[in-house]
Amino acid sequence: MAASANYLYAITEQCVGNNVNCSNWRLERTLVSTTKWVSLPLPTPLSKYASVMSLTAFGSDVWLSTMDQVSKPWNSYIATSHNLGASFKVAVQPLLISVTACGITATSQKVLWAICDEGNMQGQIPYSSDGGSHWTVYGTNQVLSHFGFGAFDPINSRLAVAVNGNYPRTLFGIANSSAPPTVMGKTPRGSFATSLCFVNPTQGVLLSDGNGMAPVSTLWYTNDGGAHWNKIAP
Numbered sequence: 001m002a003a004s005a006n007y008l009y010a011i012t013e014q015c016v017g018n019n020v021n022c023s024n025w026r027l028e029r030t031l032v033s034t035t036k037w038v039s040l041p042l043p044t045p046l047s048k049y050a051s052v053m054s055l056t057a058f059g060s061d062v063w064l065s066t067m068d069q070v071s072k073p074w075n076s077y078i079a080t081s082h083n084l085g086a087s088f089k090v091a092v093q094p095l096l097i098s099v100t101a102c103g104i105t106a107t108s109q110k111v112l113w114a115i116c117d118e119g120n121m122q123g124q125i126p127y128s129s130d131g132g133s134h135w136t137v138y139g140t141n142q143v144l145s146h147f148g149f150g151a152f153d154p155i156n157s158r159l160a161v162a163v164n165g166n167y168p169r170t171l172f173g174i175a176n177s178s179a180p181p182t183v184m185g186k187t188p189r190g191s192f193a194t195s196l197c198f199v200n201p202t203q204g205v206l207l208s209d210g211n212g213m214a215p216v217s218t219l220w221y222t223n224d225g226g227a228h229w230n231k232i233a234p
Contacts, residue, residue: 004057007084008032011042011053025050027064027085043079043088049101058106060084063132065096065104065114076102078132095126095135102126108157111176115152123147125162127177136177143172143181151206153196161204161226163193171226173201185226191218201225205232 001010008030015022025047027040042050042064049066056063062081076096079088096102098116106112112128114135125144126135138145149165161184162172169189172181187193191208194217198204206220206229220229 002055002057002062003032004059006032007057009055009057009062009085010037011050011055013050022051027055027062029085040085043090046077046079046088046090049077052101054101054103056104056106056112057085059109061106061109061131062088063104063106063112064088065093065101067098067100078104080132091133093132093135095137098123104132105154107154107160111154111157113152113154113160115147125152129176138177143167144174149192149194151193151196153198153204155198155201159201161196161198163187163196163206165192168192173225185222185224185228187226188218188220188229191220 010028012026012028013022014024025042027042028037029040030037046064046066052067054065060082062085064079066077075092075094077090078093079090081088096114096116097118099119100117102114102116104112104114110129110131112132114126117123124137125147126137128135143164147164150163152162154160158175160174162174169186170183171185171187173184174181188208193206194209195207202225203223208218209216219232221232222229
């Protein structure tokens, strides 16, 4: 699912029978103030990749991304709509390389981030400043071009936060594809970040798995951009 200021979107399918035979993949849309869903067809040829599709939205724009194609030229698809998902323009994106669909997040109608899992505990985080038409990867930047286990959260069009498993105690801030990551703070000691959710540059939560020690999962809160963390009681 994905949400914009006024709409909710979902990729759905119909599953029938004891063997759970699923088909009829669709894009669904509703106003946030109602529960009246409108069914929209997925653009060709994305429908056959719907089981591994990422969805994001901002304003009247909607984006769909898929995993690598199963035939030449092997690259991933990305589809862009400027009319609330009613129609899409589909393009091949060679830089969105992933064993599944790159998880895409729009922070404006121009700025998008993609989290791409390349397998073997490796990945990268491409960036687009033109609505997904072109993407940039970080090359020698080890924080985002070699993204192991960790967490990534775009806050707005000017800032994203990240914890890379190769640097597990550091909370990084990233402005765009050309700006080097800066150190915002440290993650809680003895924990390993599995998810980040910041509502602004100073306030956010971090979910950790305890780094193999009890408790298995712990939720932490910061109000100073990661300089200090406090446990949130269950």
